[in-house]
Amino acid sequence: MRRIGDAVHRPQATPALDDADDGGEVAMVAHRNAPEAxxxxxxxLIGDVARAGSEGTETNAVAIAANxxxxxxxxxxxxxxxxxxxxxxxxxLFCLHVGRSGRGRKGDAVSLVVRIDQALREMGQAFAPQIxxxxxxxxxxxxxxMHDGYRQGRQDVPAIEDKRLWVVESEFANVLHQGRRDGNTxxxxxxxxWDGVDLKPATKSNxxxxxxxxxxxxxxxxxSELTGLMSTRELTNxxxxxxxxxxxxxxxILPFPKETPQAMVDRLARRTREVLAFVRADQHGEHEHLRMELSSQAQWRYAQLYRGELNDxxxxxxxxxxxERRAPMLLRLAMLMALADMQTRxxxxxxxxxxxxxxHATASVRYVFVSAAEEAMLAQVRILAHRGQSF
Structure with a gap:
């Protein structure tokens, strides 16, 4: 019996005509071995945002949810x-969306989130983080x-009080390239x-x-970029x-994707603002005033997973x-799910x-680094076999 999130085997991806009369929508069959969430x-709230962004578009709801x-x-x-x-x-959280160029719709997966942020800023700038x-x-x-202030000549540059920063790296390969440069930290x-520790100067001069x-x-x-650029150093450190x-x-495949109605964007922004008001996110100087805890059933469920699947x-x-960090990653995700429901339990x-x-992340990593690599090797074997037959 297939477990939730495991990779599923399907025929090679081919477009299949959809019965919808929406101007030529073509449903996509998943790429062979590709994992499904x-x-x-x-x-x-996370699911509602994802479904709103994927309805009438080519964008994968899971990618929208992750962003x-x-x-x-x-x-x-x-x-x-x-x-x-x-x-x-x-x-x-740090989330990395992996998908083939032109098919992952990686830019589109961020678009609705940006629109929600814009609507949120109109309701109250203090609730929205830096981007x-x-x-x-x-x-x-x-x-x-997000510096703590510094002196430039005779002038004091004031500190940035809001330390919340959402970084959007649409070309994450750039970060991996930077990591290969000597002296780049x-x-x-x-x-x-990710650990939340202070960022201290790397050199005495700075x-x-x-x-x-x-x-x-x-x-x-x-x-291909991920497998090609991921070095041993990134894996071991x-x-x-x-x-x-x-x-x-x-x-x-949808030639004319629909825009999410502004009324829907505003509703999602208002719900997001309610969550942020619940945690007092606009009070930038307040830290760790909401202690979260696991209910007795959640503790039992987590203990089961920790003794088993999380430490397989x-x-x-x-x-x-x-x-390696499946356990702490799960706790952070569970925290976020609870906060989105406006509760500390x-x-x-x-x-x-x-x-x-x-x-899903486990199945995705296995697919990218094992299944895809095996497919590439088989393709190379077929090429060599074909060359051998031509002699």
């Missing part, structure tokens, strides 16, 4: 925390976006951001620093496994290295929704 991923989760996890800030031992976790879409190149550049800075950063990231990349990697491509031995290869349904994402 369980509907449980689309919980509450909205990254945005929402940024917007709630460090107000809510979940103590696990001596570590305080915040709902802070950076220009591409990251260095640790210093990242720190400059961007990946180390992003690791610190005194820029940022305390208590709250950086969340939405990245997009093609599978814990950079790559801080990302929730999900595979998502368009579900249909995935081997010493790429897949195992990329999925994490229930079993939040744990189950979060686990659906972990299973």
């Amino acid at each position: 369980d509907p449980a991923c689309l919980h509450g 909205f989760m990254a945005y929402l996890s940024c917007a709630v800030g460090r107000s809510a925390y979940l103590p696990v031992g001596n570590t305080r976790h915040h709902a802070r 950076h879409r220009g591409g990251l190149s260095s640790r210093e550049g990242l720190v400059a976006l 961007l990946s180390a800075a992003l690791r610190d951001c 005194r820029l620093y940022a305390s208590q950063p709250h950086v969340c990231l939405s990245g997009a990349i093609s599978p 814990g950079f790559a496994n801080r990302f929730l990697m999900i595979w998502a491509e368009r579900t249909r 031995d995935l081997g010493d290869g790429v897949v195992g290295a990329l999925l 994490i229930d079993a349904l939040h744990v189950d929704a979060a686990m659906a994402w972990i299973r």
Whole structure:
């Protein structure tokens, strides 16, 4: 019996004519072996945003949901925390959307989230986080976006009080390229951001620093770029496994996609604002005033998963290295699901929704780094066999 989120085997992708009379919609059959997310991923407000953005468009609802989760996890800030031992976790996510160029609809998956942000700003600028879409190149550049103030000549540059920063890397390959440059510490800075620790100066000559950063990231990349650029260093230093990697491509071919009605965008923005008001996200100086806890049923469910699936031995290869942080990732996702429901108690349904994402990420990583690699090898074997027959 297939588990939720496991890869499913299908025939090679071919367009199939749809019966809809919407001007030529063509439904897409999933690429062979491509993983599909369980509907449980689309919980509450997150699911409503995803469905609104995918209706009448080619964009995959799962990709929209992942980007909205990254945005929402940024917007709630460090107000809510979940103590696990001596570590305080915040709902802070790095999401990486993997899909083939032209088919992943990676840019479209961010568009509705940006529109919701714009509507949110019109309701109250203080609730919306900073957004950076220009591409990251260095640790210093990242720190400059949320610095604690510095002196320039005789002038004091005031600190940026709001440390919430949503980074949108539509070309995530750029970040991996930067990590290959000698002396570049961007990946180390992003690791610190995921952990929530202060970003201190990397050199004595540069005194820029940022305390208590709250950086969340939405990245997009093609599978060939990801497998080609991901180096051993990113795998061994814990950079790559801080990302929730999900595979998502368009579900249909639609020549004339529909725009999400502004009234719907405004409704989703108002619901988002209610969540942010619940956590007092507009009070930028307040941190960790909402302590979250797991209900007794959620504790039992998480303990089951922790003793089993979350700690399954995935081997010493790429897949195992990329999925080492499944347990803390699940807790952060469950926190966000609960906060989106405007409650500080994490229930079993939040744990189950979060686990659906972990299973989809697991299937996605296996698909990109194992199934795709095997397909490429088989293709090479077929080419060599064909050459051998031609002699």
